[in-house]
Amino acid sequence: MTALATFALVLGVAVVAPAVFGRGVLLAAVGGGIAPAVAWGHGYLLGQCLLAPVTLLQARLDWPVHGAIAPLLAAALGFALARRAARAVASTGDSGMTWTLVVAIALFVERCLAAAADPIRVSDEAMNWASKAKVLFAGPWAGIGEPLAHFVSHADYPLLDPLVQMQAFAAAGRVLHWENRAPVQAFGAALLLLVGAALAGRARPAVACATLLALLGTRLPGYGCTAYADAMLAACAFAAFDALARARDGAGRGWWPVACVLLAGAVATKQEGLLVAGAVLAPFAAERALAGPRRVVANWRRAAWLAVPALAAFGQARFIGAYGLANDMLDAPGRAGLAARIAAQAGTHGPKVLAHHLDLLLDGAATGWLPLGLFVAAPLAMVLRGRDVFAGVGAHACCACGLALAAYMAVFIGTVHDVVWHLAVAADRTTLHVLPIAALGLAAVAAPRAAVTRGP
Amino acid sequence: MKPAAALAFAVAAAMAWRAGATLLTEARRLAAPDQPAWAQRLLASTDARITWALGADAAILFSLQAAAPRPALVVVASPTADLATLTPERFEAINRRNGLIVQLQNLAYPDPWLQAVSDPYGVAAGLRAAGRDARVLQLPGDPAPSDAEAWRAQAIADGAVLWSRP
Numbered sequence: 001m002t003a004l005a006t007f008a009l010v011l012g013v014a015v016v017a018p019a020v021f022g023r024g025v026l027l028a029a030v031g032g033g034i035a036p037a038v039a040w041g042h043g044y045l046l047g048q049c050l051l052a053p054v055t056l057l058q059a060r061l062d063w064p065v066h067g068a069i070a071p072l073l074a075a076a077l078g079f080a081l082a083r084r085a086a087r088a089v090a091s092t093g094d095s096g097m098t099w100t101l102v103v104a105i106a107l108f109v110e111r112c113l114a115a116a117a118d119p120i121r122v123s124d125e126a127m128n129w130a131s132k133a134k135v136l137f138a139g140p141w142a143g144i145g146e147p148l149a150h151f152v153s154h155a156d157y158p159l160l161d162p163l164v165q166m167q168a169f170a171a172a173g174r175v176l177h178w179e180n181r182a183p184v185q186a187f188g189a190a191l192l193l194l195v196g197a198a199l200a201g202r203a204r205p206a207v208a209c210a211t212l213l214a215l216l217g218t219r220l221p222g223y224g225c226t227a228y229a230d231a232m233l234a235a236c237a238f239a240a241f242d243a244l245a246r247a248r249d250g251a252g253r254g255w256w257p258v259a260c261v262l263l264a265g266a267v268a269t270k271q272e273g274l275l276v277a278g279a280v281l282a283p284f285a286a287e288r289a290l291a292g293p294r295r296v297v298a299n300w301r302r303a304a305w306l307a308v309p310a311l312a313a314f315g316q317a318r319f320i321g322a323y324g325l326a327n328d329m330l331d332a333p334g335r336a337g338l339a340a341r342i343a344a345q346a347g348t349h350g351p352k353v354l355a356h357h358l359d360l361l362l363d364g365a366a367t368g369w370l371p372l373g374l375f376v377a378a379p380l381a382m383v384l385r386g387r388d389v390f391a392g393v394g395a396h397a398c399c400a401c402g403l404a405l406a407a408y409m410a411v412f413i414g415t416v417h418d419v420v421w422h423l424a425v426a427a428d429r430t431t432l433h434v435l436p437i438a439a440l441g442l443a444a445v446a447a448p449r450a451a452v453t454r455g456p
Numbered sequence: 457m458k459p460a461a462a463l464a465f466a467v468a469a470a471m472a473w474r475a476g477a478t479l480l481t482e483a484r485r486l487a488a489p490d491q492p493a494w495a496q497r498l499l500a501s502t503d504a505r506i507t508w509a510l511g512a513d514a515a516i517l518f519s520l521q522a523a524a525p526r527p528a529l530v531v532v533a534s535p536t537a538d539l540a541t542l543t544p545e546r547f548e549a550i551n552r553r554n555g556l557i558v559q560l561q562n563l564a565y566p567d568p569w570l571q572a573v574s575d576p577y578g579v580a581a582g583l584r585a586a587g588r589d590a591r592v593l594q595l596p597g598d599p600a601p602s603d604a605e606a607w608r609a610q611a612i613a614d615g616a617v618l619w620s621r622p
Binding site: 113130214 | 459460463464466467468470471472474475477478479481482486491492494496497498499500501502505506508509510555558559561562563565566569571
């Protein structure tokens with residue numbers, strides 16, 4: 001089979017099929033009435049999050065069935081569900097944003113195809129992520145302990161990234177070396193669709209378009225066209241934030257379960273996904289709690305959906321336990337626990353961590369001034385417009401980004417490594433996880449769309 | 457201008473500046489002469505992409521995969537250094553060798569599984585004694601086994617040898 005045919009097969013099975021499946025599930029859950037960019041963006045993430053456990057089960061049972069069967073059956077189900085649900089509306093509602101999205105996605109796809117010229121062979125994308133996918137795919141499951149211990153770096157990292165790469169291997173029936181980036185890269189494209197649609201719905205058109213292009217100019221798309229899991233985490237976190245905002249805005253009861261599945265996706269993407277998921281959920285949970293304990297008690301059945309991200313965290317802990325794996329930050333042998341290290345090292349590491357993050361926030365090429373702008377504009381908007389600010393998503397975004405970055409800084413303070421080295425290799429990536437939320441929050445809080453006060 | 461409008465204007469101006477910077481950077485990137493050709497991106501075989509990436513070292517990977525049985529465990533000497541006598545040249549050589557091993561490991565797995573160990577001949581002999589088949593990849597510049605007569609050598613690429621214990 002030629003390279004192009006294999007690539008087309010991978011795109012069909014590992015990208016298009018999960019997107020069709022997830023879109024159908026989304027439309028069935030929320031009842032349609034959403035822009036195609038929202039349907040396909042959320043649909044792709046939802047489809048991957050729901051198919052990943054099936055892929056894992058298939059590997060766990062050493063199933064002899066061809067790995068493409070499950071995604072294709074799921075796509076058929078998604079197609080049927082979408083036909084029964086109400087049709088999506090025609091566009092993002094703004095031709096300027098539609099064209100900006102076309103340009104942004106075209107530039108991103110071009111970068112992804114340029115990356116495809118180079119096989120996955122070095123750095124974390126090879127040693128942490130693709131290596132784990134290869135071990136799980138090559139199997140047999142009973143024998144994966146040894147390669148996990150001696151071939152995969154950081155084998156304790158969660159499974160969503162390797163599982164979506166496994167779908168690419170399953171499509172071709174063998175281990176691949178560059179095509180398996182495609183399903184990971186598609187998270188970046190889905191993220192752009194979702195950010196564009198959310199900006200179009202919540203901010204004035206010109207600011208929305210400029211903010212999307214500003215996000216495209218950060219370091220996030222650079223990681224998004226690799227097999228690193230950072231853009232995946234940013235996508236799951238943003239999609240969960242968007243779904244929570246839609247649930248709060250009364251866009252449909254189905255958005256809350258969707259948000260919980262996406263929070264599970266964030267938890268299953270990277271170790272720090274639990275931290276990011278908590279930061280995304282916190283402002284919405286606090287708002288609900290402040291509305292009165294009666295409302296919380298009355299909605300306990302809906303709260304049960306939080307079992308989904310909890311299950312993802314539990315499954316991850318079981319996998320780590322089963323193979324005797326350890327996390328260098330959480331289970332450092334012979335060292336105090338993370339909280340104790342944070343307290344002990346705050347004096348020595350705190351100023352360095354703070355200074356490094358301040359540099360990142362001021363670095364336009366790295367973060368596009370998006371979190372910095374949000375942290376300045378949100379308090380100003382609260383002073384100028386009062387409680388109106390809480391009707392949009394700016395205050396929630398500010399809270400989620402602030403919590404996530406504060407938690408990341410605490411983790412860096414408690415590092416077991418040389419703090420300067422650790423900041424240099426990881427701090428920019430962790431900041432990127434909340435950049436899309438910062439972009440939406442900044443545009444929505446500074447230039448809210450007048451006609452829409454309760455979401456698109 | 458009202459304060460809220462001034463805030464919106466300031467954010468719009470900052471975002472417009474960043475958007476302009478993005479488009480300029482993208483235009484420069486697209487115009488850069490080192491961009492891979494479309495044929496290289498879409499039509500090239502995986503072996504061709506590996507050859508572009510590894511250069512002459514790709515021959516070691518391809519010949520190793522052809523020569524090693526399936527499944528196979530192959531061990532190779534991991535780069536080591538004495539900090540007291542480490543020179544910049546030696547550091548560069550170790551760095552290059554480590555990079556090559558990492559790439560061979562990731563592009564070869566699972567056939568064969570290449571592991572870097574400090575004493576490859578001892579590890580392979582120990583595994584053979586325990587009933588497991590393991591081979592040793594001797595890269596250019598690596599020592600041959602001290603008891604070479606107890607091993608079978610198979611030259612697989614320029615300067616690379618695969619050693620197995622009968």
